[in-house]
Amino acid sequence: MNFPKDVALDAMSVQLLQLLEGYDPAAARLMAAEAERQATTLELIASENHVSMQVMHAAGSWLTNKYAEGYPGKRYYGGCEFHDGIEDLARERAKQLFGCRFANVQPHSGANANTATFMAMCEPGDTILSLPIKSGGHLSHGLKVNFSGTFYKIAEYDLDATTELLDYDAIATVARACKPKMIICGYSAYSRVIDFARFRAIADEVGAFLMADIAHIAGLVAAGVHPSPFPHAHVVTTTTHKTLRGPRGGLILTNDEEIAKKIDRKVFPGTQGGPLMHIIGAKAIAFGEALKPEFTVYCQQVVKNASALAAGLVKRGYRLCSGGTDNHLMLVDLRARDANLTGANAEKWLETAGIIVNKNGIPNDPRPPVATSGLRLGTPALTTRGLKEADMELVANWIDRVLGSSGDAATVTAVRAEVRAFCLKFPLFH
Ligand code: DSN
Numbered sequence: 001m002n003f004p005k006d007v008a009l010d011a012m013s014v015q016l017l018q019l020l021e022g023y024d025p026a027a028a029r030l031m032a033a034e035a036e037r038q039a040t041t042l043e044l045i046a047s048e049n050h051v052s053m054q055v056m057h058a059a060g061s062w063l064t065n066k067y068a069e070g071y072p073g074k075r076y077y078g079g080c081e082f083h084d085g086i087e088d089l090a091r092e093r094a095k096q097l098f099g100c101r102f103a104n105v106q107p108h109s110g111a112n113a114n115t116a117t118f119m120a121m122c123e124p125g126d127t128i129l130s131l132p133i134k135s136g137g138h139l140s141h142g143l144k145v146n147f148s149g150t151f152y153k154i155a156e157y158d159l160d161a162t163t164e165l166l167d168y169d170a171i172a173t174v175a176r177a178c179k180p181k182m183i184i185c186g187y188s189a190y191s192r193v194i195d196f197a198r199f200r201a202i203a204d205e206v207g208a209f210l211m212a213d214i215a216h217i218a219g220l221v222a223a224g225v226h227p228s229p230f231p232h233a234h235v236v237t238t239t240t241h242k243t244l245r246g247p248r249g250g251l252i253l254t255n256d257e258e259i260a261k262k263i264d265r266k267v268f269p270g271t272q273g274g275p276l277m278h279i280i281g282a283k284a285i286a287f288g289e290a291l292k293p294e295f296t297v298y299c300q301q302v303v304k305n306a307s308a309l310a311a312g313l314v315k316r317g318y319r320l321c322s323g324g325t326d327n328h329l330m331l332v333d334l335r336a337r338d339a340n341l342t343g344a345n346a347e348k349w350l351e352t353a354g355i356i357v358n359k360n361g362i363p364n365d366p367r368p369p370v371a372t373s374g375l376r377l378g379t380p381a382l383t384t385r386g387l388k389e390a391d392m393e394l395v396a397n398w399i400d401r402v403l404g405s406s407g408d409a410a411t412v413t414a415v416r417a418e419v420r421a422f423c424l425k426f427p428l429f430h
Contacts, residue, residue, distance in 0.1 A: 003032050007039045008427045010053050016060075039428055040420045041354040042395060046329035046378025047188070047216065049245045050385065053429045055286045059247045063278035069268060086281045093287035097222045100230050100253045102260035105283055106267050106275040107250030110215045110239035114140040115147055116271050117235050117252060120262035121209050122181045127153045129171075129180035129208070135159050135363050136189035136331070138213065155180055164322040164363050166190070168198045175206045186213035186229075186237075189360055189376050191306075191325035193226060200232035209234045217327055218251075219243030219380070222290050223299035226327060235259060243302065243328055243380045245295075246286030249279045298383060302328045305379040308389035312396025313377075316404075321362050321374070329378040333362050334403070341403060343372030349407030354419035355398060385426040394422070 001021045003009065009017075013035060020028035038050070051059075063086065069076040072084035072091075087105060094103035107113035122128060128148070131137035135158055139146045142154035155178035160167040175183060183206075185199045196212060203210040212229035218238040220226035229236045236253040240246035252267070254260050268275070289295060306325045314320060319336035334341040343359025350357050360376035367373050379387075382395070398415050405411040 001028065001032060004036060006424055007036050008424075008429075009035060009039075010429050012053070012057050040423045041356050042398075042419055042423065043381035044355060044357045044377045044379070044395075046376050046380070047239075047242045048378075049242060049380045050428050051241075051245060051247060051282075051286065052289060055245075055247055055282045055289070058285050059278055059282040061278050061281060063281045064276075066277050067274045068277050069274045071264060071268070083277050086277065086284055087275070090280050090284035090287060093284060093291060094251055094253065097287055097290055098230065098236070098253050099228065100236070101255045102253065102257065102263075104252040104260075104263050104267050105249075105280050106272060107237075107252060108272060108276055108279075109248065110138075110213070110237065110250045111140040111146075112267075112271060113237040113239075113250035113252045114138075114213060116263060116266040117211055117237050118148060118152065118182075119266040119270055120259065121211065121235060122152060124151045125153060126181040127155055127178055128182045128184065129155045129157060129175055129178060130184040131158065131187060131190075132156050133188070134361055134365070134369075136187045137184075138188045138215075141184050141213065159322075159363050161364065165192060166194070168195065168202065171199075172202045172205065175202050175208065179206055180208045182209040182211055184211045184213060185233075186211075186215065186217075188216060189329070189331050190216075190322075191320070191327055191330050192322055193326045194229075196227060196229045196232040203234075212236045213238065215239040216242055216329065219245060219290065219295070220299050220303065220327060223296040225296070225299040225303055230255060235263065240283050240286060243299065244286065244290060245298075245380070245384065246290075247279050247282035249276070249283055251283070301388065302379050302383045304389055305383050305387060305392050306330060308392035309377065309379060309396055312393050313399070316396060316400040318400075328380050329376060331360060331362055332375045332377060333373060334375060335373050337400075337403065338406070341406075342367060343374050344370060345407065346375050346403055349402050349412060350399065352407070353398065353402045353412045353415040354423070355395075355402070355415075385423075385428065387426060 067077045068083040090105040091103045130141040142148045157171040157174045210233045212233035215238045217226045241248045310330050317337045319333040321331040347359045359372040360374045361372045362374035
């Protein structure tokens, strides 16, 4: 395998590539290239992270071989003894992590968790109140082309047009008018603290359920760095692979026994068949990691790094939506730096320089989603690698050199070399 000598790989990954080299060279080449890409680029996509070696290899283990439809103690297949143990371990750790009574660890993804939750809490045609995707919501919260917007009547609240913050009085007004069956809070591109207690007060006033989708901030919530949706939300959904730093997957939590029973039925057999037991095994290990004191320190550093990166960008003339960040991400309005700069160009130029980001619409963005005026940047992955506040100044500087030069080829090449050398000082596993 022609793997670059200066990129460190853990022993099991080396073995895997060696196993594949003669067996399936096409797959081996692509997997090696991806390992190198991750090791030599700066990952600033707010919804991504680098899992530990243990979580990564558990996700590729013999647990993948089993059908375990049903739940621990009530399976539709024989041979599930140890799978029951694994799923129980994941459930118990999830409950401990979020301080709640019930956990379903089977959703294959966050969108699947939301599908099962919608089906458990509402009937088709019921009204659901949520923030639209264009303002930082999520497609599974009611986008027309998604199941949520197809089978439910979606009412929307929006951010305040001036402050770009949640306006709880305005949300209450919309809720009184549309009388939803369920209100959704929790977002994909909102950089401020969410007041779950206030949302619950609004839900109670109009007789609605409150669903909190904490996919982005789950790690911060588990670590106590962002307020918890419990005891306010009736149901909490999340992914497990963002700030929580687990394998790709979903999770549903609640304190209510009746809701928990409905959720279980709607995950299986309602919307899924056999659970991905290798992923549930990896979730158990990741939740165990998140219960350790080091994880709290990690999440605190994620937030400190986001503040430092935000300051570095503001200093260089960028505008941050809502004026800043309280969590792991920021939404950058590029037009303040250069009126012609689009998110699409910024994403492309930065990728060539080894800085991985995603274009993102900003509130009331005049440009279409394929262009956008913004970038969404997050610090979970960089913090996993060990970067600290001082490093954020370097990152802001690299970003600005690339964007300030409008993607000039010589500048991008120079930054790419610097980023690669820098990344090699921060191996993915340490
Ligand atoms: N696509 C995810 C994100 O990037 O935020 C949400 O599902």
